[in-house]
Amino acid sequence: MPDFGDNGDFWLFGYGSLIWKPPPHYDQRVPGYIEGYVRRFWQASEDHRGTPEAPGRVVTLIDRAHWETLVDHHDSLPTEKVWGAAYHIPAPKVPEVRAYLDIREINGYSIQYTPFHPASNQPNATKSHPEPIKCLVYIGLPSNPQFLGPQDPQELAAHILKSRGPSGENKEYLYMLETALLDLSAESEDRHISDLASRCRKLEVSESKGPSRSEVLGQLEVESGLHKVGSTEEQEEVEK
Numbered sequence: 001m002p003d004f005g006d007n008g009d010f011w012l013f014g015y016g017s018l019i020w021k022p023p024p025h026y027d028q029r030v031p032g033y034i035e036g037y038v039r040r041f042w043q044a045s046e047d048h049r050g051t052p053e054a055p056g057r058v059v060t061l062i063d064r065a066h067w068e069t070l071v072d073h074h075d076s077l078p079t080e081k082v083w084g085a086a087y088h089i090p091a092p093k094v095p096e097v098r099a100y101l102d103i104r105e106i107n108g109y110s111i112q113y114t115p116f117h118p119a120s121n122q123p124n125a126t127k128s129h130p131e132p133i134k135c136l137v138y139i140g141l142p143s144n145p146q147f148l149g150p151q152d153p154q155e156l157a158a159h160i161l162k163s164r165g166p167s168g169e170n171k172e173y174l175y176m177l178e179t180a181l182l183d184l185s186a187e188s189e190d191r192h193i194s195d196l197a198s199r200c201r202k203l204e205v206s207e208s209k210g211p212s213r214s215e216v217l218g219q220l221e222v223e224s225g226l227h228k229v230g231s232t233e234e235q236e237e238v239e240k
């Protein structure tokens, strides 16, 4: 792996919002992947897609060896590769970009370095990058206070749907991430993300329809103090 930053430049790997919202001042954007991690919506967001009072949910990367020790409802889903986009930051712009990222990503994320593999369908991918590229990546480690650990997928989707913060609705982050991933390559879908997005869309449809007839009847029963009974006689008995 070539030495990082020999010329004072650096490469940054984005696996979340950086995929569709690039840093300022990059001169190359390369789709590709890293290995040895699992992407999960397990990081609380108090500063972008939620607030300190009602944190939203954003993605972080979990070291694969650690993830294998956890109980995860999505355990059959992760592929070996975490797809995203790498950005080359030219040397003169490094201080400005680092300052921008430190502010943008500060809520619990730490800096790590990892080898990045450009997608094979990139023009001149192996010619211009014969070796993996050492990339800086922001990771919300399990030790950070915003790290939540395994989440029930349906509860997570419902939580994302109701959350919002200074950067906008949490569901927009999820949908943008799903689309940005699908745009990277033919094999870059992340099923944890697409499954959550699909659950969220279904919830949106059912919420826009309002409660079903049986839900309304159930609610009426609760409010009137009546209980479901098995026969007309029993019902009359109860209503008396």
Ligand code: BEZ
Binding pocket: 013, 014, 015, 016, 017, 018, 019, 105, 109, 138, 139
């Ligand atoms: C990312 O897109 O890679 C990212 C964004 C925010 C925090 C950490 C990572």
